[in-house]
Amino acid sequence: MNSPADTSRVTSAKIVIAGGFGVGKTTLVGSVSEITPLTTEAIMTSASEGVDDNNLVPDKATTTVAMDFGRITIDQDLILYLFGTPGQTRFWFMWDELVRGAIGAIVLVDTRRLADCFSVIDFFEHRKLPYLVAVNCFDGKQLHDLNDIRDALQISHDVPVMYTDARNRESTKQVLIKLVEYVLSMRRTRTVGVH
Amino acid sequence: MVLGGDEPTGSLVRPYAVTRGRTRPQLEIALEALVETTARGRSGQFLGGREQKVIVNLCGGRLQSLAEIAARMEVPLGVARVLVADMAADGLLAVHEPTGFDADGGDGSVGTELLERVLSGLRRL
Numbered sequence: 001m002n003s004p005a006d007t008s009r010v011t012s013a014k015i016v017i018a019g020g021f022g023v024g025k026t027t028l029v030g031s032v033s034e035i036t037p038l039t040t041e042a043i044m045t046s047a048s049e050g051v052d053d054n055n056l057v058p059d060k061a062t063t064t065v066a067m068d069f070g071r072i073t074i075d076q077d078l079i080l081y082l083f084g085t086p087g088q089t090r091f092w093f094m095w096d097e098l099v100r101g102a103i104g105a106i107v108l109v110d111t112r113r114l115a116d117c118f119s120v121i122d123f124f125e126h127r128k129l130p131y132l133v134a135v136n137c138f139d140g141k142q143l144h145d146l147n148d149i150r151d152a153l154q155i156s157h158d159v160p161v162m163y164t165d166a167r168n169r170e171s172t173k174q175v176l177i178k179l180v181e182y183v184l185s186m187r188r189t190r191t192v193g194v195h
Numbered sequence: 196m197v198l199g200g201d202e203p204t205g206s207l208v209r210p211y212a213v214t215r216g217r218t219r220p221q222l223e224i225a226l227e228a229l230v231e232t233t234a235r236g237r238s239g240q241f242l243g244g245r246e247q248k249v250i251v252n253l254c255g256g257r258l259q260s261l262a263e264i265a266a267r268m269e270v271p272l273g274v275a276r277v278l279v280a281d282m283a284a285d286g287l288l289a290v291h292e293p294t295g296f297d298a299d300g301g302d303g304s305v306g307t308e309l310l311e312r313v314l315s316g317l318r319r320l
Contacts, residue, residue, distance in 0.1 A: 010229055010231070010258060010291040011229070011291060011293055011294045011309070012227045012228065012229050012260060012291070012293050013227070013293060013294075013296075013309065013313055014226070014227045014293070032320065038262070038263060038266035038267070039266055040226075040262045040263075040265045040266040040272050041265070041271050041272065042271060042272045042273065043210060043271045043272075043273060064271070067262075069262055069266075071260075071263070072316070072317075072320070074312060074313055074316030074317070075312065075316060078309070078312055078313070078316065079227075079229060079258065079260070080313055080316070080317075081226075081227045081260060081262065083226065083227075083262070097226060098226070100225070101225060101227075101293050101295045101296070103296065103310065103313065169320075173317060173320050176317050177314065177317050177318060180310055180313055180314045180317060181314065183296075183310060184307065184310050184311065184314065187303060187306070187307055187310070188307075
């Protein structure tokens, strides 16, 4: 593992795993994470908005948002985290922090509840965070044509849309690889465009 | 939701009690920032409460992100952030902020190199 010696180049990266409630985000994280997915909680209160006073310590009227996440050691000094978004999209306050500095996002989709991810896709497009759509095949059946799903979601033809099985490590790995390849290709296009 | 659970420490009932009510950290720390115990932290030669000792032990082995510290201590993220920021200011912890992919202004080569490392790491999995 990491030696405490030379850690000057130590850094981390993260990928956001988004999608509606119950679509399999934590399953996807767990399929590839080297640790059992952990849960971290954030508390939203008026006090977290900048008040710093002992008398205003929040113990009432707080909202707790839970996020599951996993970890992949890429190499000794680079660790990749996969953060599942809170199930309820109304907790947008946490999303800003989640997407800040992220490589990109995977929008996990259940074709029976496509509409669940509309607001998520809007959010990523607004924040210019690269994302791909991974259609979770719960029973291994690919019932829908990917182009139909793309049309239904009204996303650009550049955005990758692919099938996945969130339970399957290899399948999850391919989705993550696809996302990073996509982000790299976007960067290269952008660089070419600038010069 | 673990708040209100009957943990013997009681620290979760009033989550910001361990920070003496402070909710604003001395240092903004990213969720995925990696935290490492320094030699000073490992020496044990410091005054600290239970939480400080737990964090020093937790980050004395392999690197832990802020999110992992919060999750393993079962405290909200904001609480972990205040504690870690204080301990970093006291020289007990080193915090490695993520490099970021667009922070390198110019040609973006640092971000691109980092992405390529992530990509080859994923392919090796």
